[in-house]
Amino acid sequence: MPSPILEVRDLCVDYVTNSGDVRAVDHVDLTVEAGEFLAIVGESGCGKSTLLFAIAQLLSPPAEISGGSVIFKGNDMVQLSPSELRHMRWRDYSVVMQSAMNALNPMKSIEAQFKDAMAAHGNMSAEAMRNRSAEVLKLVGVDAVHLRSYPHQLSGGMRQRAMIAMALLFTPDLVIMDEPTSALDVVAQRSLMIQIKELQDRLGFAVIFVTHDMSLVSHYSARLAVMYGGQIAEAARTASLFEKPLHPYSVGLLDAFPSIHGPRRVLTGIPGSPPDLARPPAGCRFQPRCPQAMPECAVRQPGLYSVGDSMVRCLLYEAAQPGRPE
Amino acid sequence: MTAETRSLIDPQATATAADAAEPLLRTVDLTRHFHLGGILSKQTLHAVDDVSVSIAEREIVALVGESGSGKSTVARLLAMAYKPTRGEIYYRGRSVHSFHSRKDLLWYRGQVPMVFQDPYSSINPVFRVSHGVMRNLQLHRPNLGAAQRREEAARVFDVVGLTPSTDMLRKFPYEMSGGQRQRVGFAQALAVQPRLILADEPVSMLDVSIRAGILNLMVDLRERESVSILYITHDIASARYVADRIIVMYAGHVVETGPADVVLARSKHPYTQLLLSAVPDPREPISVSASPTIGEPPRVVNPTEGCRFRWRCPVAVEECSRVTPRLRTLGPAHSAACHVATADPA
Numbered sequence: 001m002p003s004p005i006l007e008v009r010d011l012c013v014d015y016v017t018n019s020g021d022v023r024a025v026d027h028v029d030l031t032v033e034a035g036e037f038l039a040i041v042g043e044s045g046c047g048k049s050t051l052l053f054a055i056a057q058l059l060s061p062p063a064e065i066s067g068g069s070v071i072f073k074g075n076d077m078v079q080l081s082p083s084e085l086r087h088m089r090w091r092d093y094s095v096v097m098q099s100a101m102n103a104l105n106p107m108k109s110i111e112a113q114f115k116d117a118m119a120a121h122g123n124m125s126a127e128a129m130r131n132r133s134a135e136v137l138k139l140v141g142v143d144a145v146h147l148r149s150y151p152h153q154l155s156g157g158m159r160q161r162a163m164i165a166m167a168l169l170f171t172p173d174l175v176i177m178d179e180p181t182s183a184l185d186v187v188a189q190r191s192l193m194i195q196i197k198e199l200q201d202r203l204g205f206a207v208i209f210v211t212h213d214m215s216l217v218s219h220y221s222a223r224l225a226v227m228y229g230g231q232i233a234e235a236a237r238t239a240s241l242f243e244k245p246l247h248p249y250s251v252g253l254l255d256a257f258p259s260i261h262g263p264r265r266v267l268t269g270i271p272g273s274p275p276d277l278a279r280p281p282a283g284c285r286f287q288p289r290c291p292q293a294m295p296e297c298a299v300r301q302p303g304l305y306s307v308g309d310s311m312v313r314c315l316l317y318e319a320a321q322p323g324r325p326e
Numbered sequence: 327m328t329a330e331t332r333s334l335i336d337p338q339a340t341a342t343a344a345d346a347a348e349p350l351l352r353t354v355d356l357t358r359h360f361h362l363g364g365i366l367s368k369q370t371l372h373a374v375d376d377v378s379v380s381i382a383e384r385e386i387v388a389l390v391g392e393s394g395s396g397k398s399t400v401a402r403l404l405a406m407a408y409k410p411t412r413g414e415i416y417y418r419g420r421s422v423h424s425f426h427s428r429k430d431l432l433w434y435r436g437q438v439p440m441v442f443q444d445p446y447s448s449i450n451p452v453f454r455v456s457h458g459v460m461r462n463l464q465l466h467r468p469n470l471g472a473a474q475r476r477e478e479a480a481r482v483f484d485v486v487g488l489t490p491s492t493d494m495l496r497k498f499p500y501e502m503s504g505g506q507r508q509r510v511g512f513a514q515a516l517a518v519q520p521r522l523i524l525a526d527e528p529v530s531m532l533d534v535s536i537r538a539g540i541l542n543l544m545v546d547l548r549e550r551e552s553v554s555i556l557y558i559t560h561d562i563a564s565a566r567y568v569a570d571r572i573i574v575m576y577a578g579h580v581v582e583t584g585p586a587d588v589v590l591a592r593s594k595h596p597y598t599q600l601l602l603s604a605v606p607d608p609r610e611p612i613s614v615s616a617s618p619t620i621g622e623p624p625r626v627v628n629p630t631e632g633c634r635f636r637w638r639c640p641v642a643v644e645e646c647s648r649v650t651p652r653l654r655t656l657g658p659a660h661s662a663a664c665h666v667a668t669a670d671p672a
Contacts, residue, residue, distance in 0.1 A: 043533040043534065043535060044504075044533055156393075185392035185393055185560055186392070186560065186561070186562075186601060186604040186605060187392065187600060187601065187604040188392075189604070190603075190604040190606065191604075193606075212533060212534060213534065213606075214534070215606040215607060216606050218606060218607075219606065252535060253534060253535060255538075256534045256535050256537065256538050257534060257537070257538075257563065257564075258538075258541070258563045258564050258566065258567035259563060259607055260562060260563045260566055260590055260602060260605050260607065261607060264566070264567060264587075266542070267538035267541065267542065267567065268538060269535055269536065269537065269538025269539045269542070270535035270536075271539070273503035273504075273505060273506070273536065274503075274533070
């Protein structure tokens with residue numbers, strides 16, 4: 001059994017506003033094993049990016065971690081000082097942002113940006129840095145001549161690859177990716193996903209991949225966590241979640257996108273819209289949109305129940321809990 | 327399929343257009359180039375080249391392509407936001423370039439309104455959402471009195487599913503979700519009694535769970551309001567879901583067109599096949615046919631003769647770099663611009 005390299009325990013993140021705190025991440029638990037591919041799926045505003053930023057310690061005010069811990073390789077990241085964190089960034093874990101267009105510095109060549117990251121971590125010779133830059137760029141399938149290119153000279157797919165190359169400069173143990181493919185076309189998207197998976201198999205780093213598109217990660221991630229309203233709604237092995245989704249929200253998500261195969265059938269989508277986290281519903285957060293809601297759902301918050309290998313936050317599964325009196 | 331909905335894509339068909347029923351809208355060799363760089367630069371970007379398509383009454387046509395394929399340029403040409411470099415647009419048999427008076431232009435824009443991609447920036451945030459609808463009504467239907475305008479605004483809000491309409495009309499855009507705002511976009515278009523709605527990626531900015539609702543709305547509008555819709559998208563799966571007919575564009579050219587189910591089941595152009603293979607589908611095992619290093623669509627600057635897909639094409643032959651393929655009819659109402667593609671067996 002591989003040991004977890006990342007354990008998120010009971011993590012809460014609040015956005016502090018004048019009209020009260022908004023809890024964007026609400027008591028989230030996550031475990032990532034070494035070399036694992038974990039996908040976090042959810043709609044906009046569900047807290048998935050905030051969770052990611054909390055794990056990477058990139059939150060800035062008004063967001064603050066109000067509870068819980070993030071244990072990465074034995075250190076609680078929440079307690080580390082900025083200088084200790086700086087030492088770990090790029091080397092032990094790296095982050096690939098959503099839009100490489102904005103994440104790369106438009107005024108600097110790709111090589112100069114790679115150099116910055118490497119120079120921050122010890123003393124590599126200029127030549128070693130150049131060689132390593134060329135090496136990682138080739139790794140992601142971009143010709144090394146583009147080291148001298150500026151971001152605007154690269155296509156969207158190439159920029160995103162350059163970002164991934166940069167994340168791999170030190171071959172970290174964990175690469176955190178925030179919708180790295182959402183600005184790309186389907187064809188480029190797929191080729192990038194295949195590339196990420198190949199690199200992961202080859203280099204053995206763990207991936208946390210955040211996306212709103214469940215089908216995108218269906219073939220690549222081992223486990224899937226579905227977030228809704230700041231909470232984990234369901235966490236399961238990807239295959240079992242696609243085969244037999246437990247949470248009504250997961251069921252709705254799977255039914256929400258059309259297929260190119262099989263007969264055309266009417267999609268229902270999910271009526272309504274995600275909850276306002278400043279005023280979350282009293283009971284289950286999904287209850288106002290849930291087709292299977294019971295009267296009880298409006299008043300009582302469901303816990304996270306385990307069903308087989310999966311965890312699901314829904315009162316429908318409460319009865320299945322062992323040791324609970326009928 | 328009636329004569330009216332028959333594709334008029336291939337050039338032979340345009341010759342017989344006079345005796346066939348005239349489609350609602352038809353383009354002939356529609357072309358738009360953009361000059362790049364300073365005044366001395368000789369670089370020209372070919373955004374749209376020789377696009378001849380037609381849209382029938384009550385038809386939903388999906389225009390599918392990656393970014394840079396020219397699909398949004400086509401929409402802007404049809405909306406008369408751009409002037410074509412060459413080619414014609416015929417609306418109900420009249421060339422839109424003959425529209426010069428304010429009255430004619432207003433009429434055409436009322437017949438063919440547009441719904442935009444980004445519902446967050448396409449609605450004026452300082453006014454209530456009723457503002458856009460009421461203004462459209464004032465401008466395009468001046469014979470309506472104030473009470474009738476309010477009635478009509480409530481009606482279109484009901485049609486697009488923004489109920490109760492009296493409450494919804496009073497909201498400000500920030501009080502609405504993305505899906506609701508996109509419905510406001512459709513309500514604004516509907517208020518002018520359109521015949522054809524140009525919907526430019528109307529769901530791409532929306533959350534997955536909301537998308538199905540907007541797709542269903544488009545199908546619904548065709549049934550209830552008898553409008554045609556040009557649905558522009560990069561998502562071929564959603565195109566199949568809503569559209570009768572699919573037009574696939576690549577690098578400014580139409581590369582394949584045909585009935586939606588036929589294009590998906592028996593795609594002829596290697597680009598369409600590539601697009602289809604790239605759609606992630608959890609219900610299907612992953613295919614390993616396409617190599618991961620296939621690039622992205624080219625920017626078509628000063629193109630030379632030849633197929634624009636040839637660099638990425640797995641089946642390219644020598645002819646492809648010499649001769650630009652024209653659309654050929656390869657099946658009933660189904661054509662593709664490819665030298666290698668073969669017709670359906672008779």
